[in-house]
Amino acid sequence: MDNTMNDKIEKILTNPAIGAASQMHPLLAAAHSSLITSLTNIQNERREVFMDELSRGKIRFEDKIAQSDPFVHCFIITYDAAMRSLQRQKNQYFAHLLSSSFESSELYNVTEYEEYLNMLNETSSRELWILVVLSKYEKKHRNIHGKLTLKEVSIYWDAFIAEISSKLSISSEEINAILTRLNKSGLYSTIVGSYVGYYGDRGTLTPIYYKLEDLIKPIEGDFIDDDFLND
Known part of the structure; x- marks a missing residue:
């Protein structure tokens, strides 16, 4: 299942009309529940891979740099990209990009960071x-x-x-x-x-x-x- 399909499923599942209809039809209710469970499991796995890999780096959330506006911004957009990627190893790359950029100050410019994140995100x-x-x-x-x-x-x-x-x-x-x-x-x-x-x-x-x-x-x-x- 690709990322676009996951996004479409999530929009469908969170549609109030679908939720109401599923309560009226047993078969639809079962399918609705099964898809929600699958989607939740996928999201939890993506989150776990990303956060686990990020924890292997030197950056700690209690560090001063991790509380800075640039880091918080980069974390949010990188986390979002990771949550939309099905591949475990690519999720790890997103975590490496974030941690290594701030550990070494290789990418101290937020705009430059966004460019590299987009390159990684848009390269299959x-x-x-x-x-x-x-x-x-x-x-x-x-x-x-x-x-x-x-x-x-x-x-x-x-x-x-x-x-x-x-x-x-x-x-x-x-x-x-x-x-x-x-x-x-x-x-x-x-x-x-x-x-x-x-x-x-x-x-x-x-x-x-x-x-x-x-x-x-x-x-x-x-x-x-x-x-x-x-x-």
Whole structure:
């Protein structure tokens, strides 16, 4: 069940007319009660994951910084995003973003925080997984070649596309379409220029992506794993 469907169900269940009708029809009453229970369980699980992960950080609610207006504002909007995400690991990323931003003062500007939160919120799990896989190739080759130009990117690009295609069971054309869309996110940038045999289908991650990765990755363990796609 996706987030949009959950929102629609919640609006339906809280509609007074639905509640009144359910009291008149036994079958509708049973369905209404079952859906309320399911929705409550989902919300409780999301809340537990987010708050548990947040508690692992250094920020404590009794701390002065946690009582500041910027933190309270960022907590509210981050909590709201987490409550709308079905994925456990992404909920943890929301908690990491909040705690790491205020622990290290990496994002002391609320407007900047909102931008990074929106980027994480609007990037699907599949898109995020693709970007993380790309970062694996980039880091390996950046250590060897330094700056990544089309020449260096071309060394690993086919292997990157093949890995994504195999894992997600999608064509290279669909992968290219996903990457093209990610240009708008600010996390990925297509390499532009006139090169013989180049069709504008390759690119690199941006500094914004690597900053976001640093903010949301866990201190220990894998940043992201294959189970993330099925979480």
